[in-house]
Every structure is written in C-alpha cells, then in structure tokens.
Amino acid sequence: MLLTTAAYFTFLAAVFFAFWLAMRYRWGALAVVVFANYFFYARWDLAYLAIIPAASSCDFWIGNALHRFAEPRVRRLLVTLSIVLNVGLIASVKYLPVLPWVLPLALSFYAFQSLTYTIDIYRRDAKPAESYLAYLASASFFPTTVAGPITRISTLLPQWSKREMLTPQDGGKALFLIGLGLVKKLLIADFLAENLVNRVFDLPKLYSGAEVLAGAYGYALQLYYDFSGYTDIAIGSALLLGITLPRNFNRPYAAQNISDFWRRWHISFSNWLRDYLYFSLPGLRSRWKIFAYLNLVITMVIGGLWHGAGWTFIVWGAWHGFGLAAHRGWRALHGNPKLTLTTGARVLCGLTTFHFVLIGWIFFRASSLATARDIFYQISSLTISFANITPTFVLVMVVAAAAHFVPQRWYDGALQLYCQFPYYAQAAAIAALAVAIRYIAGSGSAPFIYSRF
Amino acid sequence: MLIPGWPSKMLPKKTSLAIATLGALLLALDIAKLARPFTLAEVLDFRPRDIPNVEPLAPIPPSTRPVTALKRPIIEPNLIDQHDDLRAFYLALWRTELGAPGAITRVLHYGDSPVTADSITADVRSLLQQHFGDAGHGFVLVAKPWAWYGHRGVEVSGKGWRIAVATQVRAKDGFHGLGGVSFEGDTGASSHVELAEDHAQMEVHFLRQPGGGVLTVEAGGQKLGEVETQGSEKQPGYQTFPLNAGAREINLSVQRGPVRLFGVSFERNTPGVIYNSLGLNGGQVQVVVRYFDKPQWTEELQHQHPDLVVINYGTNESIYADYIERYYPGELRQVIERVKAALPRASVLIMSPMDRGQRDSNSRITTVPSLPRLVEIQRQIASQMGCAFFNTFQAMGGEGTMAHWYDSTPRLVSADFTHPMPAGARKVGVLLDQALESGYRQFKAREQQSAARRESANRGSP
Numbered sequence: 001m002l003l004t005t006a007a008y009f010t011f012l013a014a015v016f017f018a019f020w021l022a023m024r025y026r027w028g029a030l031a032v033v034v035f036a037n038y039f040f041y042a043r044w045d046l047a048y049l050a051i052i053p054a055a056s057s058c059d060f061w062i063g064n065a066l067h068r069f070a071e072p073r074v075r076r077l078l079v080t081l082s083i084v085l086n087v088g089l090i091a092s093v094k095y096l097p098v099l100p101w102v103l104p105l106a107l108s109f110y111a112f113q114s115l116t117y118t119i120d121i122y123r124r125d126a127k128p129a130e131s132y133l134a135y136l137a138s139a140s141f142f143p144t145t146v147a148g149p150i151t152r153i154s155t156l157l158p159q160w161s162k163r164e165m166l167t168p169q170d171g172g173k174a175l176f177l178i179g180l181g182l183v184k185k186l187l188i189a190d191f192l193a194e195n196l197v198n199r200v201f202d203l204p205k206l207y208s209g210a211e212v213l214a215g216a217y218g219y220a221l222q223l224y225y226d227f228s229g230y231t232d233i234a235i236g237s238a239l240l241l242g243i244t245l246p247r248n249f250n251r252p253y254a255a256q257n258i259s260d261f262w263r264r265w266h267i268s269f270s271n272w273l274r275d276y277l278y279f280s281l282p283g284l285r286s287r288w289k290i291f292a293y294l295n296l297v298i299t300m301v302i303g304g305l306w307h308g309a310g311w312t313f314i315v316w317g318a319w320h321g322f323g324l325a326a327h328r329g330w331r332a333l334h335g336n337p338k339l340t341l342t343t344g345a346r347v348l349c350g351l352t353t354f355h356f357v358l359i360g361w362i363f364f365r366a367s368s369l370a371t372a373r374d375i376f377y378q379i380s381s382l383t384i385s386f387a388n389i390t391p392t393f394v395l396v397m398v399v400a401a402a403a404h405f406v407p408q409r410w411y412d413g414a415l416q417l418y419c420q421f422p423y424y425a426q427a428a429a430i431a432a433l434a435v436a437i438r439y440i441a442g443s444g445s446a447p448f449i450y451s452r453f
Numbered sequence: 454m455l456i457p458g459w460p461s462k463m464l465p466k467k468t469s470l471a472i473a474t475l476g477a478l479l480l481a482l483d484i485a486k487l488a489r490p491f492t493l494a495e496v497l498d499f500r501p502r503d504i505p506n507v508e509p510l511a512p513i514p515p516s517t518r519p520v521t522a523l524k525r526p527i528i529e530p531n532l533i534d535q536h537d538d539l540r541a542f543y544l545a546l547w548r549t550e551l552g553a554p555g556a557i558t559r560v561l562h563y564g565d566s567p568v569t570a571d572s573i574t575a576d577v578r579s580l581l582q583q584h585f586g587d588a589g590h591g592f593v594l595v596a597k598p599w600a601w602y603g604h605r606g607v608e609v610s611g612k613g614w615r616i617a618v619a620t621q622v623r624a625k626d627g628f629h630g631l632g633g634v635s636f637e638g639d640t641g642a643s644s645h646v647e648l649a650e651d652h653a654q655m656e657v658h659f660l661r662q663p664g665g666g667v668l669t670v671e672a673g674g675q676k677l678g679e680v681e682t683q684g685s686e687k688q689p690g691y692q693t694f695p696l697n698a699g700a701r702e703i704n705l706s707v708q709r710g711p712v713r714l715f716g717v718s719f720e721r722n723t724p725g726v727i728y729n730s731l732g733l734n735g736g737q738v739q740v741v742v743r744y745f746d747k748p749q750w751t752e753e754l755q756h757q758h759p760d761l762v763v764i765n766y767g768t769n770e771s772i773y774a775d776y777i778e779r780y781y782p783g784e785l786r787q788v789i790e791r792v793k794a795a796l797p798r799a800s801v802l803i804m805s806p807m808d809r810g811q812r813d814s815n816s817r818i819t820t821v822p823s824l825p826r827l828v829e830i831q832r833q834i835a836s837q838m839g840c841a842f843f844n845t846f847q848a849m850g851g852e853g854t855m856a857h858w859y860d861s862t863p864r865l866v867s868a869d870f871t872h873p874m875p876a877g878a879r880k881v882g883v884l885l886d887q888a889l890e891s892g893y894r895q896f897k898a899r900e901q902q903s904a905a906r907r908e909s910a911n912r913g914s915p
Binding site: 166202 | 566812874
C-alpha cells in the first residue's frame with residue numbers, strides 16, 4: 001500500500017477517526033495504532049504479521065532486561081542480541097532472503113528504529129516503555145515503515161501520553177504536508193523518472209552526452225522530490241494522529257560543503273549513523289586522530305551497504321566517506337571559513353558540493369559499475385543532442401530546481417494561509433489537487449525509491 | 454485507562470470536517486467519473502505484493518490464407534514458412550554444416566534501434582556460429598554514428614568523419630552503403646578497428662567518385678595498401694586486403710581527401726555463418742524506400758550475395774495507427790520487391806518488432822494499440838510476397854509482455870518499454886535462433902525423406 005494511493009488515504013482517514021474516537025481511553029487509541037500498523041504491514045505481505053510482532057516483542061523484552069540488569073557483561077550480551085536480531089532481520093530479508101518469495105519492504109527502517117530503543121536503554125539515555133502497547137505502536141508506527149524518518153522510539157513514546165486534542169493548526173499542517181508530498185512525488189519525481197531518468201540509467205549509450213547529463217541532474221531532483229515527498233506524507237500522516245516526526249530534509253542541494261549536505265539530507269539517517277554507528281566505532285577517543293577520519297569512511301561505507309549489497313553502493317558510501325574525511329581535514333587545517341566567504345565563493349562552494357553529490361548519485365542509481373562507467377563515458381563524450389528531452393521535461397526540471405530554493409518564509413506563508421482556510425476550502429484544495437494530479441501526472445505512481453532500502 | 458481531563462468533544466472538529474468533506478468531494482468526483490474509479494475492496498487487498506496489472510493476451514487473428522494452399526503444417530509456431538521461403542537459407546546452412554570449402558552462409562539483418570547496438574543480432578550470430586561455424590564478424594561501420602553503436606567482439610572508433618545517416622542527416626545522393634550510413638572524410642580523417650580474434654581478410658566498402666582521394670589501410674602496424682577512390686562516376690567500390698595472423702588492430706586513414714566510406718567487413722576462410730547486423734537508429738521501411746539510392750543499394754546487396762535477408766522494422770512505425778493503415782503496407786511491399794529484385798535466389802524473412810509498451814491512464818503498462826495490427830499486416834504481406842515471417846511479438850509473449858519484462862529480475866526492457874536490456878535482447882536472439890534452427894532441422898529431415906523416397910523409387914524402377 002503505497003503512501004500515494006487512494007487505498008492508503010482511505011485507510012488513513014479510517015485510522016484518524018478511529019484513533020480520535022478511541023482517544024478517551026489511552027489503551028484504545030494505542031490499540032487502534034497497533035492494529036493500523038499491522039494492517040499496513042499485512043497489506044504489503046502477510047508474512048510481516050509473524051515477523052514484526054515477534055521482533056518487536058523480543059526488543060521490548062531485551063529493553064526491560066537491560067533496565068533490570070546492572071552487570072555490564074549481561075547488558076553487553078543483551079544489546080548485542082538486539083543488534084544481531086535487527087541486523088539479522090535486515091540481512092535475512094534483503095541480502096539472504098529466507099522466505100521462498102521476496103518481501104516487498106526491506107525492514108531497514110523498522111530495524112534502525114527498533115535499535116534506537118535498546119541502544120538508548122543500554123547507554124542509559126532512555127528508560128524502557130511502561131506500556132507494551134505503546135512500544136508496539138511506536139516500533140512499527142506505520143507512517144515511518146516504508147522509508148522513515150527514522151525516529152527514536154524514546155521520542156515517540158511520550159507523545160502517546162499527550163492530553164492535547166489535535167489543533168486546527170496542526171490538522172491544517174498535516175493536510176498541507178500530505179498535499180505537498182503528493183505534488184512532489186507524483187508531479188515532479190515520477191514525471192522526471194518516467195520521461196528521461198529511468199531510460200538514461202537503463203541504457204546510457206542510447207543517449208547523447210547532453211541527455212545523459214540532463215538525466216543525471218534529473219535523477220538528483222527526482223531522488224530529492226521522491227524521498228522528501230514521501231517524508232512529507234509520512235510526517236503529515238503522523239501529525240493527523242498528533243504525533244510529531246523529525247524533519248528529514250532541509251534544502252540539501254543548497255549545502256555549502258559535504259558535511260553541510262549531510263546535515264540537510266536524510267537527516268534522521270545521518271543522525272542515526274552518527275549516534276549509533278560512528279560514535280560506537282573503536283578508536284575515536286584514542287590519541288590517533290586518523291581514527292576520526294577512518295571511522296567516517298567506515299561509517300559511510302556501511303551506510304552505503306545498508307542501501308544494498310552492491311559495489312555501486314560501496315563506491316557511493318566510500319565517495320561520501322572520503323569527501324567527509326577530506327572536508328574534516330581541510331577544516332582542521334583552515335578552520336571554518338563560513339562567515340568570511342563572499343557570495344560568489346558561496347555559490348561556487350554550493351555548485352561544487354552539488355556536483356560532488358551528483359557524482360555519488362550516479363553510482364547510487366546505476367545498476368552496476370559498468371553502467372556507471374557508461375554514464376560517465378557518455379557525459380564526457382560531449383555529444384550534443386536533445387532529441388529525447390521534451391520542453392515539458394525542461395519546464396519540470398526548472399520548476400523543481402527553483403522550488404528547491406524557495407525561501408522558508410514563502411513556504412511558511414503558504415502553510416499559514418492554508419491553515420487559515422475554512423475546513424471546506426481545505427478539503428476543496430486537496431480535492432482539486434487530486435484531480436489535477438489525475439490529469440497532469442497521468443502515468444500513475446511508481447514505488448518510493450527508499451521503500452526498497 | 455480513561456485519560457483524565459479529556460474533552461467531551463472527542464474529534465478534532467475542523468480537521469475531521471475537512472477530511473469528511475474531502476472524502477465526500479472525492480466520492481462525488483468518483484461518481485462523476487472525474488477521478489480514477491476506486492473501490493473500498495482495494496484497501497482490503499492482501500495480495501502478497503503489488504503485482505503490476507497486465508492486460509490479458511489477445512491472440513493474433515488466424516491467417517486468411519485457405520488451408521488447402523498449405524504445403525505442409527506449421528510446426529514452429531512463430532516462424533511461418535509455408536511455401537519453403539527459407540529454402541535458400543536452409544540449403545546454404547546445410548552446405549555450411551557439411552563443411553564444404555568456402556561454404557559460408559551469409560545473413561543480412563536490417564533492423565531498427567533494438568538492433569543498432571548489435572542487440573539481438575549478436576546473440577543470434579553467436580548461437581548460429583557455435584552450431585555451424587564462425588566465418589567472421591562481417592560488416593561493421595567505421596565509426597559510431599550514434600553513441601551506442603557497437604558490434605560484439607569489435608571495437609570501433611573514428612575521428613574527422615562527416616557522418617550521414619539515412620534516418621537523420623542524409624547523404625543528398627542517397628548513397629548510404631550497405632549499412633545505411635556514409636562517412637566522408639578529408640585528409641586526416643581516420644578510423645581504428647580492433648578485433649577480438651584473427652580474421653583472414655578484410656574488405657573496405659567505399660564510394661568511387663570523381664575527385665575521390667586515397668585511403669591508407671594498416672593492420673598490425675604494417676601498411677597493407679591504399680584504396681584509390683577516384684572514379685569516372687559515383688559507384689560502390691570494394692577492395693579486399695588479406696590479414697596476417699595476429700593482425701587485429703586496423704587503421705584506416707585518409708591520405709588525401711575526400712574519401713567516402715560505408716564500412717569494412719571481416720571474414721575467415723573457414724565454413725561458417727556470417728551474420729551482418731545492419732541496425733539503423735530510427736530505421737523504418739520508408740527510410741529504405743525514400744532515402745536509399747535504389748541502384749546503389751541493389752549493387753551492395755548483390756555484392757554481399759546473402760542467403761537470407763531479415764527485414765526487422767516496425768518499432769518506430771508502431772505508434773502511427775493512421776500511417777500503418779494507409780501507407781505502411783505499400784512501403785513494406787516496396788522494400789521486399791527491391792530485395793527480391795536484387796537477390797532473386799535469397800530467402801527473405803520478415804521479422805516483426807518486439808512488443809512495445811506504454812503506460813495507460815491507469816498506470817498499467819500496455820501494448821501500443823496499433824502494434825498488433827502492424828504485426829498482422831507484416832504477416833499477411835510476407836505470406837503474399839513469398840517471404841517467411843517470424844512473429845517476435847507473439848514469440849515473446851504477445852500483448853502486455855513489456856509489463857512482465859519491466860517487472861522481471863533482471864529487468865528485460867528499459868524504462869521506455871521499447872529497448873531491450875541485454876538479458877531481454879538475448880531472450881529474443883535465442884527465440885529467433887531456436888525458430889531458425891528448428892525450421893532448419895525440419896527442412897533437413899524432409900529433404901532426407903524425399904531423397905530416400907526418390908532413391909527407393911529409382912531402385913524399384915527398371
């Protein structure tokens with residue numbers, strides 16, 4: 001059940017009404033969310049009805065045990081068990097499928113979210129959940145199931161105990177985000193994918209250097225609008241139930257350097273890597289500074305492998321790891337020159353960072369290293385032909401690129417305006433959007449890119 | 454547990470009203486057919502995964518030819534060869550199989566973009582050569598007219614050429630050689646060709662013309678000779694050079710311009726198959742009819758003296774329903790007539806295009822509506838004009854195949870639902886090879902039975 005389908009929105013509306021009607025009894029509201037979570041998983045594959053409750057119950061039990069036992073060895077053993085369980089879950093579904101058929105959701109986001117629970121308790125940063133239902137509701141919270149944002153369970157648990165009714169402001173924001181997400185995904189990301197990007201990355205040699213370059217730029221925009229569109233719908237869906245999820249994107253292609261990029265792109269993932277992987281690697285506190293650099297590379301290579309067991313993802317991870325390490329080294333030598341840069345220099349830094357990221361995206365998207373090589377070869381051939389680039393494609397690219405740089409205050413103004421609409425105008429705006437998408441997009445919806453990771 | 458102090462109004466009023474109104478509006482739009490029809494059953498659909506919806510297969514209408522006209526039953530379902538139209542090819546293949554000296558079976562495969570990177574043809578070539586012997590790579594262009602041009606086992610690069618492709622920047626005189634591409638270069642223009650294996654000889658295909666210059670040919674670091682392209686009138690020219698063992702790097706350079714080349718071909722002196730891949734980007738039958746100079750193309754075909762000519766166009770035409778009905782049959786007939794007039798003894802095989810997909814308004818990948826009609830026209834014309842017919846479209850699965858291909862692992866077709874990925878091209882190549890070899894085995898069995906019958910009849914007669 002993709003987050004862009006009519007089936008999902010019907011399901012979401014049913015959950016919304018059931019949740020708030022049951023809210024008078026906390027267990028009732030939690031039961032609605034747990035039921036919704038498992039219903040959502042079951043729509044992908046019934047096998048999840050066995051896997052998810054079992055895995056969640058194990059982590060809940062491990063969390064309680066971690067809290068109860070003070071013996072370091074036992075605690076290490078318990079947290080290791082949780083890590084093995086969750087990493088094993090990812091590996092068994094993604095790399096070594098144990099079922100006779102392939103499961104459509106990779107469970108990476110579920111596993112990462114679950115690990116925040118046991119590792120936080122192990123580090124004594126959080127306490128175990130008091131309610132089993134609240135834990136089940138948090139661990140497999142359906143809006144975050146497909147592709148995050150990876151939310152610490154310790155930040156979800158207290159939100160179930162809130163007493164506040166959903167405010168009209170939050171309700172309006174939720175609907176606005178869902179509408180915005182649909183536009184990003186269906187009108188921009190899917191259009192770019194269908195009309196050039198997928199073709200270029202399938203058979204790059206069929207296209208001129210200019211077309212392949214346009215395809216690569218198109219992919220950078222497609223990935224952003226696909227993923228941030230999904231995130232908007234996920235955040236909006238959670239907000240309808242009064243749950244606030246963390247922000248996942250902050251205009252990443254406006255980043256001034258590669259470290260800045262990772263503070264803006266897939267923020268919940270980069271925070272997870274930093275908090276639960278980078279800081280856990282050995283050597284950080286040693287006097288050998290090389291470990292700080294080496295661990296960056298290792299962290300990003302593992303981050304690449306998390307996306308898939310392939311050389312393209314390893315190269316992508318290593319590319320970013322070396323980039324981050326180089327930037328760290330440069331900063332150690334020169335300090336942070338952010339305040340001293342001229343506008344021209346800042347634009348140059350932004351363009352350089354974007355193209356560094358773009359090279360990484362080519363590896364990330366290519367089906368093999370040979371395809372990535374073909375893409376670079378075609379771009380460097382400098383052949384000029386725009387036969388496969390339609391004016392509409394150019395228009396969507398330009399609008400997508402410009403929209404990325406829309407000032408935050410414009411966005412806030414539009415959101416504020418929408419929230420002030422009366423309820424019927426809010427509904428009419430979304431309905432009009434649905435009809436427009438139906439007629440403009442036409443090609444339907446492709447799966448979210450990140451649902452396969 | 455009751456939440457203390459929970460308000461008596463249980464639903465968030467404004468958002469609830471907004472959602473309810475939105476639901477009512479969308480329901481009204483659904484009833485008014487302005488939105489995609491949607492049923493609540495979709496919410497409760499617990500299929501294991503989102504399976505792409507594929508249109509059901511629609512069978513190709515049966516032949517209108519009377520059954521009594523059939524000489525023999527069709528055993529190979531997708532290769533229609535009702536009147537022994539492939540006889541010349543099968544006989545050549547038989548001679549090749551017997552290993553008679555110089556018994557080379559030559560095939561010219563004309564096609565559109567799925568063939569332009571030697572897709573499909575490379576796999577058929579490889580399979581036929583495995584079974585009947587490898588007589589060489591055959592014809593290759595001397596530079597890449599499009600980035601993806603290639604020929605498996607041969608690396609080609611060129612510089613300084615003005616390239617005229619029959620489908621794009623055409624040569625004004627219509628002289629596009631055997632492969633539909635003309636390369637014109639002044640002094641300094643050059644090409645480099647690398648072969649994976651040894652060949653016995655190479656042949657340069659060029660245009661003899663008034664004022665024509667000189668081309669130098671080197672192989673393995675040694676100068677083989679020069680090609681003088683000066684002539685009293687424009688006409689195709691050919692010059693053969695022997696290649697020594699180990700001479701796998703060939704350089705062609707214009708010593709004095711202008712020189713016009715069409716390609717080079719490589720052969721071995723052993724019995725086997727030469728399968729020439731002659732894909733043309735954007736290729737259509739109308740390109741052959743309108744932009745190939747008839748006498749020059751005829752001479753090129755006759756020079757090759759192939760045993761089989763495969764005409765494999767249709768992908769590009771398939772989206773023009775009106776053209777298909779009004780002009781396509783006539784233009785396809787003209788192409789066949791030209792081939793048959795030039796090569797009266799050769800077999801001609803019309804090979805239908807592959808399935809071609811598009812997304813419909815419900816996001817399903819479906820076959821381009823006019824493609825089955827085009828395939829049926831090809832089948833009928835092949836039957837009427839003494840050509841064999843290979844129904845690629847049906848052999849690969851018929852309508853909706855590209856939806857399956859797009860969803861398969863590894864993916865068999867690219868995201869344009871038209872161009873095959875390497876695995877998809879191999880699948881089609883294998884289908885064609887299997888059909889041809891199956892047809893050949895049946896032909897051979899029939900011939901052997903007839904010979905046995907004749908022999909026994911002769912023995913019985915006084």
